[in-house]
Amino acid sequence: MAGLIGWLLTFFILISLIGVVAFQLVCLTDLEFDYINPYDLAVRFNKIVLPEFVTQGVLCIVFLLTGHWFMFLLSLPYLWYNVRLYMQKKHSVDVTEIYNQLHWEKKQRLIKLGYLIVTLVMCLFWLLWTIGVDDDEY
Incomplete structure (x- = not known):
């Protein structure tokens, strides 16, 4: 039952991470089609970047504490990338450079989204596997 x-906890954390990255992608698309100005985009982005990084860190800690070593090792590169961005102070969006970085930022968010979807599929597989194993015990 603990497994x-x-x-389930990791599933909900992954869903929240996918929601945050999808929101960032929608904001970038809105800027590209001129539905939002760069100042509003920077405010929205910079509010949710750090919670995204913290949520990814919590996900890694949950994987580590629950003993899911493979998933922990799978999520470590994403955590390392986020920590590297934060340490280099490249995690926030600059209003004056956003149009120059728009293509890169969108590509980065799409890669993150794909990575999180693959992780979610693997998490769902292990969740269903755990349910099947728990049913066999009774």
């Missing part, structure tokens, strides 16, 4: 709760 099932751990997988």
